[in-house]
Amino acid sequence: MVDKVYSVCGMCTVRCPIEVEVENGEVMFIKGNPHDPGMAGALCPRGGAGYALTLDDERPQFPMIRQGERGEGKWKRVSWDEALDYVADRLKGIMDKYGPESVLWSDRGGPFRDLHMAFVRALGSPNYCNHDSSCARNVQHAAKSVMGMGRKDVSYDYKNCRHLVLQTRNIFEAINVKEVNGVLDMKDKGGQLTVIDIRANVSASKADNFMLIRPGTDYA
Numbered sequence: 001m002v003d004k005v006y007s008v009c010g011m012c013t014v015r016c017p018i019e020v021e022v023e024n025g026e027v028m029f030i031k032g033n034p035h036d037p038g039m040a041g042a043l044c045p046r047g048g049a050g051y052a053l054t055l056d057d058e059r060p061q062f063p064m065i066r067q068g069e070r071g072e073g074k075w076k077r078v079s080w081d082e083a084l085d086y087v088a089d090r091l092k093g094i095m096d097k098y099g100p101e102s103v104l105w106s107d108r109g110g111p112f113r114d115l116h117m118a119f120v121r122a123l124g125s126p127n128y129c130n131h132d133s134s135c136a137r138n139v140q141h142a143a144k145s146v147m148g149m150g151r152k153d154v155s156y157d158y159k160n161c162r163h164l165v166l167q168t169r170n171i172f173e174a175i176n177v178k179e180v181n182g183v184l185d186m187k188d189k190g191g192q193l194t195v196i197d198i199r200a201n202v203s204a205s206k207a208d209n210f211m212l213i214r215p216g217t218d219y220a
């Protein structure tokens with residue numbers, strides 16, 4: 001019997017909602033969650049390849065603890081309980097020696113960061129940072145100073161956009177399925193697309209107006 005399991009794609013940081021067909025505990029097929037109108041059942045090729053990842057016998061299949069020196073290639077298979085106890089002991093040893101503030105948690109941002117922040121706070125450390133600390137900082141600061149909120153505190157309503165300007169943002173060759181679906185819907189509804197880029201890319205090929213600029217002149 002085939003079951004449908006609803007989950008989140010972990011193949012990149014976008015984290016698209018997925019529907020997974022599972023038979024006898026094995027993944028048979030992965031598609032975008034059809035109940036999510038933004039996904040409409042679609043998935044990027046990498047998301048679909050999540051199925052192949054489950055079959056990859058070269059990836060670690062269980063927790064292992066290194067034996068001997070780094071690089072020696074000696075590993076011991078352990079249970080998840082043993083692995084978690086090992087990590088907890090090491091972490092506790094560091095905190096006993098250097099204090100809880102010696103621990104810093106850094107992640108990619110996006111979903112689940114509340115869990116990470118709660119965990120690091122429970123350890124007694126205020127030190128949490130993520131990808132957003134170093135990437136897209138200028139966009140983040142600009143959004144905060146202009147709108148009073150960060151760039152991720154708004155979601156872009158591409159579908160109902162009447163004129164979308166993509167400045168060096170090659171949305172059709174990027175990795176966000178929902179955004180691509182949204183822009184395609186916008187085009188179907190008669191929305192205009194302007195693309196400003198240094199390359200005639202796929203997004204440019206779908207644009208009503210394309211401005212090919214010299215590299216380095218985009219801000220001007």
Ligand code: SF4
Nearest residue numbers: 009012015016044047
């Ligand atoms: S963009 Fe593709 S790889 Fe990334 S989360 Fe979505 S389906 Fe997965």
